[in-house]
Amino acid sequence: MALVQLPPVPQPIGVFPQFTAQRTETLILKEKVMSLSGDSFDIKTVDGRPIFKVKGDAFSLSGRKAVSDMQDNHLFDIRQRHLTMHSTYYCEDPSGNEFFEVKNKIRFLSSKAVATFISAGTGKQESLLMKGNFFDSRAEIVDESTGNLVAVIDRKFMNASELLFSQQTYALTVAPGVDMALMVAMCIALDEHRNEG
Template sequence: MAQIAPVPQPIGVHSQFIAQKTETLVLKEHVLSLSGDSFSVKLADGTPVLQVEGKVMSISGRKTVRDMQGNHLFDICKEHFHIHATFAIKNPQDQKIMEVKSKFQLLGSKAVATFTSSNGKAEQLQMKGNWFDTSADITDEAQGGIVVARIDRKLLSGKDIFFGQQTYALQVAPGVDMALMVAMCICMDEKNNEGK
């Protein structure tokens, strides 16, 4: 994957997860885990970054995201009673810090994430994927459609797909919150799993 240019001003909520350079994260789903769909999130060099724990028997499909010290960062919850799939990212106090809502699109898939960055700026990022959702670009339309992150599943081996596990390569631009981009990637995975 080609390098993604740095963003003009930081985008995100978690200052400790703002990428200092272009970072590639690998999200590996653990389908057969006893806790439900869980993910390990590592840098391309294998350094663990985040742990994502799925909750069994959760109507919202709640997933808890923690840093490697075990600190609770946020939960990803599917919201019901919406026409289009909608996910809420909630902080440990159960307050919504980001919403990811899918939009109808004839070819491919599209979702919009809305949140307020820690600098107080209202953000709206678009995630557009191909028909089979093996890749997606996350763009900031307010800044001229610049790419802030890129999700790609094609780079990775077929054995993951054979065993029903998803593995994603997530490339994040310098200046962007890696934890929120992981949340968007997991929302895309959840949306894709609905059709199965």
């Protein structure tokens, strides 16, 4: 059961059709406590079904995070682009081809980021705006061409282990018709940007 219900988008948005939400889906991204590999996350649906794995590489200069499905199929890596004016993250497929970019913009007491990619189903250039209060780690992701809300990120699930171990937990609610894997990438870019501050 989802925490928030989002209306479906008019056309599918994403790169991985097999991970398109069929109904409003809420995913819980929980950072692994004391992970030796860097920022690693367990990602499950709100009802407890595992859906993705994210494994960080502590020794990578670009903060590489490998995203896999539950059958250990490597989907993509999330990396940070260095020597840019604003924090920029990108995704590359297992062959090293870039297909997704998130650029952060600086605003007073809040942040926004723009993600760009080509949607698999339509071949359309997509631009998603992520905006909100990144200090509280709440953000909305909106399709810039239609104004439709496609996802909501919320970090209101703080508990004692987060305080003790600096562990992060996010609820990511994804609208029907939207690629859950790409929304996970945007949530992780938010977490990385937050950790920079």
